[in-house]
Amino acid sequence: MTLELARDNGMPxxxxxxxxxxxxxxxxxxLTVSYGEKPxxxxxxxxxxxxxxxxxIGPNGAGKSTLLKAALGVVPPVSGRVQxxxxxxxxxxxxxxxxxxxxSVDWDFPTRVIDVVIMGLYRELGLLGxxxxxxxxxxxxxxxxxGMADFADRxxxxxxxxxxxxxxxxxxxxxxxxxxxxxxxxxxxxxATEKAIIAVLKQLRAEGKTVVVVHHDLAxxxxxxxxxxxxxxxxxxxxPVSEAFTADTLQAAYGxxxxxxxxxxxxxxxxxxxxx
Amino acid sequence: MLFDALLLQLGYNATLVAIGATLLGxxxxxxxxxxxxxxxxxxxxxxxxxxxxxxxxxxxVMVALGGDGRNLAGLLLGSAISAGIGLxxxxxxxxxxxxxxxxxxxxxxxxxxxxxxxxxxxxQTLGVGRQAGLEGxxxxxxxxxxxxxxxxIAGGGAAALLLIVLMRRPMTMVAFDPEYAAAxxxxxxxxxxxxxxxxxxxxxxxxxxxxxxxxxxxxxxxxVTARFWTERSDLVVLLAGVAxxxxxxxxxxxxxxxxxxxxxxxxxxxxxxxxxxxxxxxPNRGVLAAVLRxxxxxxxxxxxxxxxxxxxxxxxxxxxxxxxxxRHGLLRADGVPTEKGRARAAKALRDEHRWALVRSDQSHEAxxxxxxxxxxxxxVLTADxxxxxxxxxxxxxxxxx
Ligand SMILES: Nc1ncnc2c1ncn2[C@@H]1O[C@H](COP(=O)(O)OP(=O)(O)OP(=O)(O)O)[C@@H](O)[C@H]1O
Ligand SMILES: [Mg+2]
Numbered sequence: 001m002t003l004e005l006a007r008d009n010g011m012p013x014x015x016x017x018x019x020x021x022x023x024x025x026x027x028x029x030x031l032t033v034s035y036g037e038k039p040x041x042x043x044x045x046x047x048x049x050x051x052x053x054x055x056x057i058g059p060n061g062a063g064k065s066t067l068l069k070a071a072l073g074v075v076p077p078v079s080g081r082v083q084x085x086x087x088x089x090x091x092x093x094x095x096x097x098x099x100x101x102x103x104s105v106d107w108d109f110p111t112r113v114i115d116v117v118i119m120g121l122y123r124e125l126g127l128l129g130x131x132x133x134x135x136x137x138x139x140x141x142x143x144x145x146x147g148m149a150d151f152a153d154r155x156x157x158x159x160x161x162x163x164x165x166x167x168x169x170x171x172x173x174x175x176x177x178x179x180x181x182x183x184x185x186x187x188x189x190x191x192a193t194e195k196a197i198i199a200v201l202k203q204l205r206a207e208g209k210t211v212v213v214v215h216h217d218l219a220x221x222x223x224x225x226x227x228x229x230x231x232x233x234x235x236x237x238x239x240p241v242s243e244a245f246t247a248d249t250l251q252a253a254y255g256x257x258x259x260x261x262x263x264x265x266x267x268x269x270x271x272x273x274x275x276x
Numbered sequence: 277m278l279f280d281a282l283l284l285q286l287g288y289n290a291t292l293v294a295i296g297a298t299l300l301g302x303x304x305x306x307x308x309x310x311x312x313x314x315x316x317x318x319x320x321x322x323x324x325x326x327x328x329x330x331x332x333x334x335x336x337v338m339v340a341l342g343g344d345g346r347n348l349a350g351l352l353l354g355s356a357i358s359a360g361i362g363l364x365x366x367x368x369x370x371x372x373x374x375x376x377x378x379x380x381x382x383x384x385x386x387x388x389x390x391x392x393x394x395x396x397x398x399x400q401t402l403g404v405g406r407q408a409g410l411e412g413x414x415x416x417x418x419x420x421x422x423x424x425x426x427x428x429i430a431g432g433g434a435a436a437l438l439l440i441v442l443m444r445r446p447m448t449m450v451a452f453d454p455e456y457a458a459a460x461x462x463x464x465x466x467x468x469x470x471x472x473x474x475x476x477x478x479x480x481x482x483x484x485x486x487x488x489x490x491x492x493x494x495x496x497x498x499x500v501t502a503r504f505w506t507e508r509s510d511l512v513v514l515l516a517g518v519a520x521x522x523x524x525x526x527x528x529x530x531x532x533x534x535x536x537x538x539x540x541x542x543x544x545x546x547x548x549x550x551x552x553x554x555x556x557x558x559p560n561r562g563v564l565a566a567v568l569r570x571x572x573x574x575x576x577x578x579x580x581x582x583x584x585x586x587x588x589x590x591x592x593x594x595x596x597x598x599x600x601x602x603r604h605g606l607l608r609a610d611g612v613p614t615e616k617g618r619a620r621a622a623k624a625l626r627d628e629h630r631w632a633l634v635r636s637d638q639s640h641e642a643x644x645x646x647x648x649x650x651x652x653x654x655x656v657l658t659a660d661x662x663x664x665x666x667x668x669x670x671x672x673x674x675x676x677x
Binding site: 074090093098100105106109110112116119122123125128151168192 | 313315441442443445446448449451452453454455456458459460461503506507508509511512638641642643645
């Protein structure tokens with residue numbers, strides 16, 4: 001297990017042991033991503049611990065989504081290396097499930113909820129495999145887990161935002177992956193749904209899967225997560241919640257956006273709502 | 277005559293044209309669906325217009341080499357190359373400049389088309405009499421279609437279909453959610469390129485029959501037509517293939533049934549007729565269905581509001597509401613509710629209370645999503661569930677309707 005507090009960070013790669021790199025389900029080294037000339041993510045190292053739930057935390061525009069997208073090759077990085085379960089990303093695609101932030105989909109697309117979840121099975125189906133009752137049952141099962149089974153035959157555009165979010169979570173579940181990367185699954189979701197989603201994620205962890213979640217609500221971090229990763233273009237801190245989620249690191253990540261009083265409050269008893 | 281044409285009884289050429297057109301219609305309809313789902317329908321217009329310079333140049337090259345300038349395979353090869361260059365320009369413009377795709381399409385389309393027309397004009401002034409109907413590629417010309425031409429069309433169409441069968445899943449995924457597709461390791465740019473390759477193949481193959489100006493109609497209209505009938509992408513693809521094939525076959529037969537009817541434009545008109553029928557009569561998404569649905573909805577609203585007003589002993593002013601209540605025998609002519617009216621009103625009010633409970637209970641989420649203030653609760657919940665709710669509400673257990 002690697003704990004590291006990177007308050008003195010900035011120095012990429014070499015300092016991080018290769019053992020950690022080999023064992024981690026998701027290890028990033030020296031990742032820099034830029035839209036145009038301004039880096040959105042700069043020289044970031046991340047080592048996700050296996051079988052744990054990790055929160056990626058940072059203010060709006062900190063590069064959280066960019067970090068995940070670049071690590072998955074959705075946007076091209078300027079530099080950096082990603083290893084998944086100690087191997088190159090492309091050999092491990094089948095073990096990764098990703099839920100995008102605001103799914104970049106066309107809501108009037110002719111597809112039902114169940115068809116969206118079956119997309120999670122495409123790798124299993126191959127190019128020509130027929131969709132059988134077994135696949136449909138598996139998809140329904142995943143919908144059941146997120147409480148959306150009754151919506152299976154609706155057109156995807158007829159769902160509310162929170163319901164759509166749960167369908168995309170079901171699609172990720174259908175992949176049967178070992179590593180789950182979720183970009184703000186709780187955004188725009190009501191309290192009951194949030195509870196349902198977190199239950200699903202905790203169950204995944206209980207099955208030994210690794211879960212990484214971009215998260216905004218500082219008040220629930222201690223409740224939900226084992227580890228945190230604080231980012232604001234550069235890495236701010238990484239490690240167990242008790243060590244890396246402190247007034248200091250929050251101040252460093254959020255700067256003036258987070259009043260000292262609020263941080264103090266968090267440190268003692270996490271009672272406040274999301275901070276932006 | 278038309279009947280003969282539909283049964284392929286009008287001779288060799290007409291039969292060849294009908295078969296070729298049908299194959300083209302099917303493959304264009306299916307290919308076009310993916311383009312439509314990817315929201316890049318107009319790219320095909322740029323591609324088709326970009327074929328023209330290639331046709332002219334291929335003709336010149338073949339003549340210069342001492343061959344027959346009208347060799348279809350040669351001309352199509354030329355058109356494919358120039359369409360490929362046009363596509364490359366289009367991609368380059370959208371990727372490396374700030375031009376949006378629609379502007380880039382306009383630029384590529386007009387420049388290539390203009391250049392093509394210049395070349396055709398030059399050819400006309402060069403070897404008189406030999407250019408032999410290159411303008412036919414603008415709007416299609418089937419008069420002198422040969423067995424070999426039909427083979428080229430059949431081969432191209434079949435190849436396109438085969439590729440689509442192989443790529444339908446990644447193409448659907450990219451069209452629906454490109455970011456997710458990329459995260460799963462699908463190369464979005466490569467899928468897009470393959471899709472454009474398919475469009476190019478269909479366009480080139482269709483030049484002879486419908487011509488480059490109208491090919492976009494064959495690609496897009498069937499997809500739009502099919503979309504009216506289903507909410508499933510795989511069915512949209514299939515139906516578009518059928519619509520494209522039927523339109524092409526009927527169109528080709530129609531044009532063969534009388535002299536001087538141009539094949540391509542007739543096919544497009546038939547295709548449009550299918551579209552118009554779908555637009556009007558398709559269930560759910562059709563215009564007529566929408567109008568009917570609205571009228572029915574309006575009546576339900578009035579009836580339900582009327583019943584609630586009766587239950588709460590409020591006065592009703594809306595003439596439509598009064599009329600509907602009377603017609604259903606819920607209100608007497610003098611405005612006093614009938615026995616049945618009173619019972620229905622009580623039931624409506626009770627349903628309101630039941631719904632309120634259903635909507636506040638997370639475990640009934642799917643049922644709650646059906647709430648529209650109109651529906652009878654029995655259509656959504658089982659008798660047992662309703663009894664449970666009634667127990668919570670208390671009061672009379674049964675309200676007869
Ligand atoms: N497609 C894009 N083109 C240009 N700039 C972008 C693009 N996407 C993101 N950016 C910029 O990159 C930076 C990081 O964006 P990113 O979406 O990764 O932030 P985030 O941490 O996920 O924020 P949020 O909490 O709002 O989701 C921002 O400054 C943003 O403006
Ligand atoms: Mg984000």
